[in-house]
Amino acid sequence: MKKEMEISYLHLNSKQVRRLIQNMPPEQDLYELADLYKMFADSTRVRILAALQRKELCVFDLAALLGISQSALSHQLRILKQAKLVKSRREGKIIFYSLADGHVESIFKQGLEHVRE
Amino acid sequence: MKKEMEISYLHLNSKQVRRLIQNMPPEQDLYELADLYKMFADSTRVRILAALQRKELCVFDLAALLGISQSALSHQLRILKQAKLVKSRREGKIIFYSLADGHVESIFKQGLEHVRE
DNA sequence: CAAACATATGAACAAATGCTCATATATAGT
DNA sequence: ACTATATATGAGCATTTGTTCATATGTTTG
Numbered sequence: 001m002k003k004e005m006e007i008s009y010l011h012l013n014s015k016q017v018r019r020l021i022q023n024m025p026p027e028q029d030l031y032e033l034a035d036l037y038k039m040f041a042d043s044t045r046v047r048i049l050a051a052l053q054r055k056e057l058c059v060f061d062l063a064a065l066l067g068i069s070q071s072a073l074s075h076q077l078r079i080l081k082q083a084k085l086v087k088s089r090r091e092g093k094i095i096f097y098s099l100a101d102g103h104v105e106s107i108f109k110q111g112l113e114h115v116r117e
Numbered sequence: 118m119k120k121e122m123e124i125s126y127l128h129l130n131s132k133q134v135r136r137l138i139q140n141m142p143p144e145q146d147l148y149e150l151a152d153l154y155k156m157f158a159d160s161t162r163v164r165i166l167a168a169l170q171r172k173e174l175c176v177f178d179l180a181a182l183l184g185i186s187q188s189a190l191s192h193q194l195r196i197l198k199q200a201k202l203v204k205s206r207r208e209g210k211i212i213f214y215s216l217a218d219g220h221v222e223s224i225f226k227q228g229l230e231h232v233r234e
Numbered sequence: 235c236a237a238a239c240a241t242a243t244g245a246a247c248a249a250a251t252g253c254t255c256a257t258a259t260a261t262a263g264t
Numbered sequence: 265a266c267t268a269t270a271t272a273t274g275a276g277c278a279t280t281t282g283t284t285c286a287t288a289t290g291t292t293t294g
Contacts (some may be wrong), residue, residue, distance in 0.1 A: 043147060
């Protein structure tokens with residue numbers, strides 16, 4: 001009987017690796033995680049979210065503030081809304097966007113901490 | 118003299134919006150933030166990072182574990198390494214990869230919390 | 235209702251991304 | 265030195281992504 005080895009190399013059948021597989025988050029969660037972070041993976045969207053951290057803003061102000069076209073902004077807002085990261089409310093002609101919940105802010109802050117070392 | 122209005126619409130010159138701009142994180146940080154989250158924005162990379170959360174693994178085991186080609190994995194590991202999210206150490210022919218620091222884990226967990234509501 | 239304003243959307247296109255295939259590099263064993 | 269093993273890398277390709285341009289939708293005002 002060989003005794004257990006401590007290396008993991010080519011040990012896909014060993015207890016260690018089987019346990020590792022079982023302890024991994026469900027595949028589904030990992031795909032959703034990637035989808036969530038995709039929202040933060042574009043500088044335009046990150047800048048939008050950063051601006052909305054302070055207060056709600058209308059599309060026109062957001063576009064001017066970030067220096068991007070109304071159309072590009074609108075496309076990105078739609079994406080962020082589908083991902084439930086922002087919400088909107090209408091007031092007459094104007095539509096105000098704001099962050100959907102606190103998670104966005106905490107994800108944001110966590111990332112900044114890492115970036116700033 | 119008009120008195121201050123409470124709506125923000127078309128108020129790019131107002132105090133409110135000027136303050137908002139000043140309070141935003143520096144542009145540079147936002148670009149780096151997007152680059153950081155790009156690493157988490159692909160399901161292959163997320164799965165790699167998830168596997169490495171438990172323990173270091175060699176390329177061969179990782180590929181088998183995740184069911185992806187050695188080449189695809191190697192390309193992604195290079196990307197993750199350049200982003201300083203993983204590190205590697207050689208032991209003979211074998212190269213073991215592990216997470217570079219605790220930030221990866223906390224970013225990971227934070228995202229999962231959001232995904233799981 | 236017509237005109238002006240605020241935002242949304244579809245098509246088209248360029249750039250970025252992730253994979254595969256073939257090949258290169260590095261190490262170990264004989 | 266030769267071969268096998270483990271990992272890395274470059275080129276090519278298909279897919280995805282973000283933008284622009286033109287146009288559509290919705291809302292207020294005269």
